[in-house]
Amino acid sequence: MLYDLRHSDARVRWLVTLLLATLGVAYVFGAWMVGMYAGFTPRSVAATYVEPSMMNMAMPAETTMVVEHDVTPAEMGREPQHQVDGALLIQDTHVHVPMYGVIAAMLSIVVLGLAIPRWMGFALITLLFAAPWLDFMGMWLTKLVSPHFAVVTLAGGWAMGLGYTIVAALAFWRMWRPEKGAHQ
Amino acid sequence: MKALILGAAAAALLHITPTVTLVDRSEVVSRLLAGADRFTAREVHLTSSDERRLHDAAGWTPPDDVITFYLGKRADQVEGVLVFMRVDSPHGPMEVAVGFDKAGAIRGVEVTKATVETKPWIVEALRAGLTSQYRGLAVGATPAAAGTVKGKVGTMAEYMAELIDRGVTHAGAAYRLFYR
Numbered sequence: 064m065l066y067d068l069r070h071s072d073a074r075v076r077w078l079v080t081l082l083l084a085t086l087g088v089a090y091v092f093g094a095w096m097v098g099m100y101a102g103f104t105p106r107s108v109a110a111t112y113v114e115p116s117m118m119n120m121a122m123p124a125e126t127t128m129v130v131e132h133d134v135t136p137a138e139m140g141r142e143p144q145h146q147v148d149g150a151l152l153i154q155d156t157h158v159h160v161p162m163y164g165v166i167a168a169m170l171s172i173v174v175l176g177l178a179i180p181r182w183m184g185f186a187l188i189t190l191l192f193a194a195p196w197l198d199f200m201g202m203w204l205t206k207l208v209s210p211h212f213a214v215v216t217l218a219g220g221w222a223m224g225l226g227y228t229i230v231a232a233l234a235f236w237r238m239w240r241p242e243k244g245a246h247q
Numbered sequence: 248m249k250a251l252i253l254g255a256a257a258a259a260l261l262h263i264t265p266t267v268t269l270v271d272r273s274e275v276v277s278r279l280l281a282g283a284d285r286f287t288a289r290e291v292h293l294t295s296s297d298e299r300r301l302h303d304a305a306g307w308t309p310p311d312d313v314i315t316f317y318l319g320k321r322a323d324q325v326e327g328v329l330v331f332m333r334v335d336s337p338h339g340p341m342e343v344a345v346g347f348d349k350a351g352a353i354r355g356v357e358v359t360k361a362t363v364e365t366k367p368w369i370v371e372a373l374r375a376g377l378t379s380q381y382r383g384l385a386v387g388a389t390p391a392a393a394g395t396v397k398g399k400v401g402t403m404a405e406y407m408a409e410l411i412d413r414g415v416t417h418a419g420a421a422y423r424l425f426y427r
Contacts, residue, residue, distance in 0.1 A: 127292060132287065133286065134287065
């Protein structure tokens with residue numbers, strides 16, 4: 064253990080508490096946004112990243128094609144599927160990956176102050192960094208290789224939530240658990 | 248420091264505010280396809296030459312080269328056709344629903360989506376009676392409803408009215424070239 068969060072200065076513990084609370088709020092709204100735009104099923108994630116022209120058969124260049132199908136009023140009222148094209152995914156990757164790296168690093172610093180076995184520390188730090196890698200690798204593989212890779216993105220998203228939950232739970236417990244016999 | 252302030256100002260100016268729904272699409276369907284008891288989506292996937300034809304006619308190309316017409320039917324007869332058009336502006340996108348009757352004239356126009364920033368301007372234009380100007384307009388006619396609210400509303404509302412005109416023009420061109 065490089066430092067002990069439990070016995071650190073109260074200001075450090077307060078900082079970590081506020082950091083984890085802030086990240087928690089960000090993750091809740093992140094999940095909400097994912098639910099709104101990409102969904103939580105492999106099918107909806109694939110529909111977000113695989114552009115229609117890639118999902119459908121190649122169009123004959125010389126004929127405009129007309130496809131008709133019955134719809135219900137509810138289907139007509141449904142929002143069109145949010146699409147992330149190549150340009151937007153480049154921009155998303157450029158913006159999100161550095162920030163995910165910084166967040167993973169901050170959570171890893173919290174991990175270093177936890178009284179947990181060395182192997183568990185390695186595992187948690189690996190999980191924190193692997194999650195965004197899986198998330199974005201899944202998006203690119205879904206777009207470029209196969210819609211089946213949508214599960215990788217979903218795994219990345221859940222791994223991100225899991226990593227944060229474990230670190231936050233351990234840190235809060237470690238920092239604010241009452242001392243045994245403190246009131247005796 | 249000056250560059251930083253200018254950059255921040257530019258970012259603030261270019262920032263697009265979140266989308267707000269002015270009217271639910273389902274409400275629009277019940278109003279602009281009134282009387283229909285069955286609905287069909289007709290997706291027209293354009294070739295590059297048809298896309299060019301549409302661009303030459305209306306200065307617009309649809310996203311993903313697909314136009315979706317919603318047909319409202321009663322006893323297997325088409326009662327009306329509805330198209331949702333997205334119109335982009337530096338202040339964010341808006342969605343305009345344009346309904347056509349059996350004869351191909353405009354039955355009604357509604358703005359379904361705006362942004363937090365544009366909503367008050369659009370509402371101002373709508374309150375000035377903008378959309379009633381489109382009713383009965385023949386499909387080939389050029390919409391000029393924005394001109395009727397000019398002077399009655401603020402500058403930004405006038406601009407929004409022009410964008411709505413543009414959405415109706417796009418819908419009319421799509422209907423004329425690829426529905427009929």
